[in-house]
Amino acid sequence: MSQVSYETLSVTVPKEFVYHVELSRPDKINAMNNTMWMEIKKCFETLNTDENCRAIVLSAAGKIFTCGLDFQQVMQVGPQLAQMSDIARKAKILYQFVTNYQNSVSSLELCRKPVLAAVHSACIGGGFNLITAADMRYCTKDAFFQLKEVDIGMAADVGALQRLPKVVGSDSLVRELAYTARKMPASEALSSGLVSKVFDDKDGMIEGVVGIAAEIASKSPVAVQGTKFNLVYSRDHTVQEGLDHIAMWNQTMMQSEDFTTATVAQATKQKNVVFEKL
Numbered sequence: 427m428s429q430v431s432y433e434t435l436s437v438t439v440p441k442e443f444v445y446h447v448e449l450s451r452p453d454k455i456n457a458m459n460n461t462m463w464m465e466i467k468k469c470f471e472t473l474n475t476d477e478n479c480r481a482i483v484l485s486a487a488g489k490i491f492t493c494g495l496d497f498q499q500v501m502q503v504g505p506q507l508a509q510m511s512d513i514a515r516k517a518k519i520l521y522q523f524v525t526n527y528q529n530s531v532s533s534l535e536l537c538r539k540p541v542l543a544a545v546h547s548a549c550i551g552g553g554f555n556l557i558t559a560a561d562m563r564y565c566t567k568d569a570f571f572q573l574k575e576v577d578i579g580m581a582a583d584v585g586a587l588q589r590l591p592k593v594v595g596s597d598s599l600v601r602e603l604a605y606t607a608r609k610m611p612a613s614e615a616l617s618s619g620l621v622s623k624v625f626d627d628k629d630g631m632i633e634g635v636v637g638i639a640a641e642i643a644s645k646s647p648v649a650v651q652g653t654k655f656n657l658v659y660s661r662d663h664t665v666q667e668g669l670d671h672i673a674m675w676n677q678t679m680m681q682s683e684d685f686t687t688a689t690v691a692q693a694t695k696q697k698n699v700v701f702e703k704l
């Protein structure tokens with residue numbers, strides 16, 4: 427297990443090869459401060475290379491999933507900018523601020539292990555951006571999703587505008603959510619395809635989602651991680667480029683022992699197949 431401890435995250439291993447990452451500032455309704463943004467990146471980069479991790483559940487501790495960007499954090503930026511008079515110097519600070527947080531969100535997508543987001547109650551602003559970079563999403567029936575950035579006078583800038591249209595497949599819906607900042611309830615999250623399933627309560631959701639993660643973790647890590655890598659690649663390329671990419675990928679990966687082990691297991695109806703760590 428990765429021996430890294432975090433101030434704003436809690437990391438546990440509920441089942442073999444399944445890691446559970448929780449946003450953990452419950453007394454601050456998981457407001458995303460600078461430490462949390464940086465720790466999310468560190469955590470997913472660490473799990474990316476941890477051979478004991480094959481699937482990751484992302485949830486949050488406390489009353490709500492997250493209220494988004496920490497207002498205290500935002501208020502520290504103003505005085506920092508005020509010390510400079512030149513627009514280029516101020517812009518450099520803001521560019522670094524935005525790209526650091528973009529990289530935090532993107533770490534979920536760059537992590538080779540599937541990330542399953544499990545959302546309860548409110549998922550606002552930066553949190554909504556974050557879960558669009560997960561592989562799959564689940565929520566409780568009391569959950570709502572809100573792109574609230576316009577209400578604080580900014581355009582969402584850490585991934586939702588880029589990823590959400592591809593997740594829900596409706597440009598019109600994304601524009602409505604982003605322009606109005608209205609709350610999207612769980613029922614609509616399900617019907618729009620943002621989430622795969624709605625659970626009655628949080629405990630049931632965590633149990634259910636850990637179960638799905640365990641099912642994924644029981645498969646060949648070569649196959650699962652190759653599938654994720656190629657799905658992400660294909661999303662951003664033409665069909666032919668995606669086909670070329672998977673052909674190059676599999677010319678190597680089909681020589682892996684996992685291909686033989688899994689094929690023989692399927693053909694002989696073998697259960698509980700063991701794959702080497704990757």
Ligand SMILES: CCC/C=C/C=C/C(=O)SCCNC(=O)CCNC(=O)[C@H](O)C(C)(C)COP(=O)(O)OP(=O)(O)OC[C@H]1O[C@@H](n2cnc3c(N)ncnc32)[C@H](O)[C@@H]1OP(=O)(O)O
Pocket residue numbers: 454455457490492493494495496497498523524527548550551552553574575577578583584
């Ligand atoms: C480069 C930037 C990249 C990232 C950009 C990200 C942008 C965003 O995330 S935009 C969205 C920002 N978040 C919000 O606008 C959320 C505003 N808050 C709410 O809508 C409600 O507070 C909420 C639905 C979360 C909870 O409502 P409830 O009625 O249950 O509680 P409240 O009394 O409203 O709040 C409880 C205490 O939490 C404090 N709080 C709320 N939001 C934030 C926040 N974003 N950051 C820090 N603190 C927050 C609120 O002030 C209350 O504190 P206290 O009065 O001390 O109890």
